[in-house]
Amino acid sequence: VASSTAEKNSFISCIWKLNQRYLRKKIEFVNVSSQLLEELPKVTEESVPSGENQSVAGGDEESLDEYQELNAKEEQDIEIMMDGCEYAISNAEAFAEKLSSELQVLDGANIQSIMASEKQVNILMQLLDEALKEVDQIEHKLSSYEEMLQSVKEQMDHISQSNDLIQLSNTNNLKLLEEIEFLVNHLDLSKGHIKALTDGDLSSSKGIEACTNAAEALLQCMNIALRPGHGHLHSVQQQQQQFKELREQFARRLANHLNNVFVQQGHDQSSTLAQHSIELTLPKHQPFHRDLLRYAKLMEWLKNTDHEKYEGLNKNYVDYICRLYEREIKEFFEVAKIKMTGTSKEGKKFATLPRKESAVKQDPES
Numbered sequence: 001v002a003s004s005t006a007e008k009n010s011f012i013s014c015i016w017k018l019n020q021r022y023l024r025k026k027i028e029f030v031n032v033s034s035q036l037l038e039e040l041p042k043v044t045e046e047s048v049p050s051g052e053n054q055s056v057a058g059g060d061e062e063s064l065d066e067y068q069e070l071n072a073k074e075e076q077d078i079e080i081m082m083d084g085c086e087y088a089i090s091n092a093e094a095f096a097e098k099l100s101s102e103l104q105v106l107d108g109a110n111i112q113s114i115m116a117s118e119k120q121v122n123i124l125m126q127l128l129d130e131a132l133k134e135v136d137q138i139e140h141k142l143s144s145y146e147e148m149l150q151s152v153k154e155q156m157d158h159i160s161q162s163n164d165l166i167q168l169s170n171t172n173n174l175k176l177l178e179e180i181e182f183l184v185n186h187l188d189l190s191k192g193h194i195k196a197l198t199d200g201d202l203s204s205s206k207g208i209e210a211c212t213n214a215a216e217a218l219l220q221c222m223n224i225a226l227r228p229g230h231g232h233l234h235s236v237q238q239q240q241q242q243f244k245e246l247r248e249q250f251a252r253r254l255a256n257h258l259n260n261v262f263v264q265q266g267h268d269q270s271s272t273l274a275q276h277s278i279e280l281t282l283p284k285h286q287p288f289h290r291d292l293l294r295y296a297k298l299m300e301w302l303k304n305t306d307h308e309k310y311e312g313l314n315k316n317y318v319d320y321i322c323r324l325y326e327r328e329i330k331e332f333f334e335v336a337k338i339k340m341t342g343t344s345k346e347g348k349k350f351a352t353l354p355r356k357e358s359a360v361k362q363d364p365e366s
Contacts, residue, residue, distance in 0.1 A: 013037070179227070186224040187239050189246075193217050197250040202257045208294050211250075215301045218246060251306040254298055255313050261292070262320050 012029075016037050019027050029037060085095055114121075193214035200214065201207030222243050230236050265288045303310040 179230075182227070183230065183233075183236065187221055187236065189214075189217060189221055189243070194246065197246050202254065202295075205294060208298070211254075212297045212301070215250065215298060218243060218250075219301060219305060222247065247305055251302055251309050254295075254302060255309045258295060258299075258313055259316060261295075262317055265291070 012032060016029060016032075019029075082095075085098065192210075196207075196210040196214035197218065200211040202211060222240070226236070299310070299313075302313070
């Protein structure tokens, strides 16, 4: 029984809060002020003693904390159990004692069941211990496998790096082989060409052809466009130096030989001056020109490789031809004058007409 109006209002507010907080099906409060349901009135110290106020508030808080709403299945089970007991509502204490005794019976049965299954529990514990040992063994094996896999991984990484290095080495070798093949194919002069340039016969047609081919091959080797960096190779520098020496040696040999040819043709031409003078005709030079035409390609090669020697040889040929023509024309007019005057000196023979031989300087062959 509430001792005051404030305590009554506090109790109603507490019931309303429990209803709003925990019950799914809300209870409708009748004949209760709506203001009382909306706001919990404060209990003053004058209306309620401090001890009672604290006890009521503490009781409410404890009841709020300990109270838990039953779910639908629990409510159904309680209803079935109460229906099975006739005095569940009329004699609550007897019903509670019955429930307590049944609970004790169940606890005893559980204890007996546990004690009866102790052997099985021991077996289960042994199995668990064995399982733990096997787990430890498996973990140990997994650790060893992990170490092996790590070692294999390191070896594979090393092999991968080695493969990269091998591939790089193969690529470099292929490029090096390509460069060597390029140099060998373009900077290699055969022994036959070298022999033709150094000792080839420049008087026969076959020898002239061999020397011409060798000179063209030498010029092709010297004019090849080298790739960047080839000029720094010692072997390439040696080969180019050898080509220069062969070019200079052959150019000197060719110039000396042609100078000798010019002199020889002058001697042969002078031997026919008497015959042509008797016939009162100038000698023809076509045979000598045909002989010199064989050296046309070599003269072109000399012009492209050693222009100075080419100019000197050309000047010597022009000087010698001019002197030859002057001598021939002079002797021709002397013979014509003698025939026109009809005078001849005894012992004078046209075959012994004086000749002017032009000495052509020759470069000493080294």
